[in-house]
Amino acid sequence: MTTERTSQYVLAVTTVDDPGRERSDVAGAIVWISADLDLRDRVAAVLGRRYGADYALVAAADGPAAERELAATGHDVALVLAGLGEADTDGLAELDRLAAGHPHAVRATVVRWGDFEAAETVFAAIAVGRLEGWVFRPRSAGDEQFHLAVTELLDQRAGRREAAGEAVQVVGEPHAARSHELRDMFARNRVPTRFYPADQPDGQTLLATLGLTEPELPVVVLRFRPGQPVLTNPDAVEIAAAFGLLEPVAELGVFDVAVVGAGPAGLSAGVYASSEGLRTVVVEPLAMGGQAGTSSLIRNYLGFPRGISGSRLAAHAYEQAWSFGTTFLWSRHVTGITADEDQRVLHLSDGAELRSRAVVVASGAEWRRLDVPALDPLLGHGVFYGAPVTEALGVAGKDVYILGGGNSAGQAAVFLSRFARSVTVVIRKDSLASSMSDYLIREIDALPTVAVHPRVQVVDARGEQTLEALVLEDVRSHERTEVHADALFVMIGSVPHTDFLGADVARDRWGFVLTGPDAAVDGHVPLLFESSLPGVFAAGDVLHGSVKRVASAVGAGATVVSMVHQYLQALDQPS
Structure with a gap:
């Protein structure tokens, strides 16, 4: 690495800019801003040694100087770091000015350990969405705590963009519902995927290379598999088979516990059951993480002070469960549960039967559909239920x-504000206070491009090929207003995935599973988390009265395993 030093800025020119190296090979630029020349040199040198092979590094005294160097290199910005301290009293303002033009960039400040005066400023900036995190100044080139923090920030940035790798290629119509479903499924399962619009030159070239003329879209190419299989408009089972994930159920034998669903509760149950010696299987039809897997950044989950995306949290939990020996069955859903003496039989969508001594229903919930007929033909064409991360690039400018007032809606508003020209949150209530965490409300209030419209509901929509306008109605006066809208994300509560449960499993009028004393039948009181069908338990969002939080779902998944142990021990007692 060579370094040019002037009184205005330091530009660290790394190996990524060497002759012969393609600009597309560069993962982006790391921008480091500090008015302290010595600190700027020291941190730039540490960054350059560790990240210089993959990132361009721009170190500057202020935002304008950094922008001039970025304009010369043409690199996208991955991470912006700004000093905060004695010489950098305007560090956050400089960061704001630079980051405004780079919505994909992650923003963090570099502070001195022990500078407690700066802590209040940093946490206040994080609370209103000006920062994603902080990094302590490196004590040496090999300061691994510094590099761990930087790597986590870069990982956040990677999650905001379509994966650079192309393990899977998808060619489809950009606004088609099926294209959206596949992109969302691959993104939530953290499969490196690139989407090629079928009406663009890149998509047409890929189809021609594959020898396909007018195929049924979308087309999926599995580049990581032997022979690179090509699938046309595949369903989930066909994709799982091509991935090599369809394990014959008949050969698996009888499990101690079968978990239905790989959301936070199901993954937690898988981790704890397997780690405690129970032979465990998890059945998941779509993607790990459930609704939480669509969250761009969960900042109030214990142990992650800088926050973590829902998909990353789910991936960690999946790896943890798998390492303890949990078996996963993908792309098949449970159509029914019946009892066969001491075994419970899970009837699967492919006709197979899975046997287990106990069952944990953690099938979660899906977003409630809005009863507005005009929205149905626009699904995937500007109307989406959840999935803001997948569609973020498509709403740029x-x-x-966003319809909804819960934490998921708040996280979506904050995330999409980086890309969209404007974000409007629509709620029926008077305010967000009763349904959204305070930290998200403060972030939304601080964002100039985000507005909240209380006491309003969506009653109609208009659009030919894609969504063009929404009709909003005041819930009190019933006055209607038509507004221009390019996209609508609906997040208005949940409907539990419990249709597959028979009459033996008691549910409330909304379909949530009753457990414990609420499920008592003929004087028999089930165990905590046990349903009215002995040996069938429930955890997470499917529970009657559940708290819709990731932490509570994870806790329920852990707790239900202790109840499963009690049930299995009772089964093993001599009669």
Whole structure:
């Protein structure tokens, strides 16, 4: 690495800019801003040694100087670091000015350990969404705590962009519902995927290379598999088979516990059951993580002070469960559960039967559909239920509406504000206070491009090929207003995935599973988390009265395993 030093800025020119190296090979630029020349040199040298092979490094005294160097290199910005301290009293302002033009960039400040005066400023900036995190100044080139923090920030940035790798290629119509479903499924399962619009030159070239003329879209190419299989408009089972994930159920034998669903509760149950010696299987039809897997950044989950994306948290939990020996069955859903003496039989969508001594229903919930007929033909064409991360790039520079007042809606508003021209949150209530965490409300209030419209509901929509306008109605006066809208993300509560449960499993009028004393039948009181069908338990969002939080779902998944142990011990007692 060579370094040019002037009184205005330091530009560290790394190996990524050497002759013969393609600009597309560079993962982006790391921008480091500090008015302290000595500190700037020291941190730039540490960054350059560790990240210089993959990132361009720009170190500057202020945002304008950094922008001039970025304009010369043409690199996208991955991470912006700004000093905060004695010489950098305007560090956050410099960061704001630079990051405004780079919505994919992750923003963090570099502070001196022990500078407690700066802590309040940093945490206040994080609370209103100006920062994603902080990094302590490196004590040496090999300061692994510094590099761990930087790597976590870069990982956040990677999650905001379509994967650079192309393990899977998808060619489809950009606004088609099926294209959206596949992109969302691959993204939530953290499969490196690139989407090629079928009406663009890149997509047409890929189809021609594959020898396909007018195929049924979308087309999926599995580049990581032997022979690179090509699938046309595949369903989940066909994809799982091509991935090599369809294990014959008949050969698996009888499990101690079968978990239905790989959301936070199901993954937690898988981790604890397997780690405690129970032979465990998890059945998941779509993607790990459930609704939480669509969250761009969960900041109030214990142990992750800088926050963690829902998909990353789910991936960690999956790896943890798998390492303890949990078996996973993908792309098949449970159509029913019946009892066969001391075994419970799970009837699967492919006709197979899975046998287990106990069952944990953690099938979660899906977003409640809005009863507005005009929205149905626009699904995937500007109307989405959840999935803001998948569609973020598609709403760049557009006007976005979010219907819902929970934490997921708040996280979506904050995330999409980086890309959209405007974001409007629509709620029926008077305010967000009763349904959204305070830290998210403060972030939304601080974002100039995000507005909240209380006491309003969506009653109609208009659009030919894609969504063009929404009709909003005041819930009190019933006055209607038509507004321009390029996209609508609906997050208005949940409907439990419990249709597959028979009459033996008691549920409330909304379909949530009753457990414990609420499920008592003929004087028999089930165990905590046990349903009215002995040996069938429930955890997470499917529970009657559950708290819709990741932490509570994880706790329920852990606790239900202790109840399963009690049930199995009772089964093993001599009669």
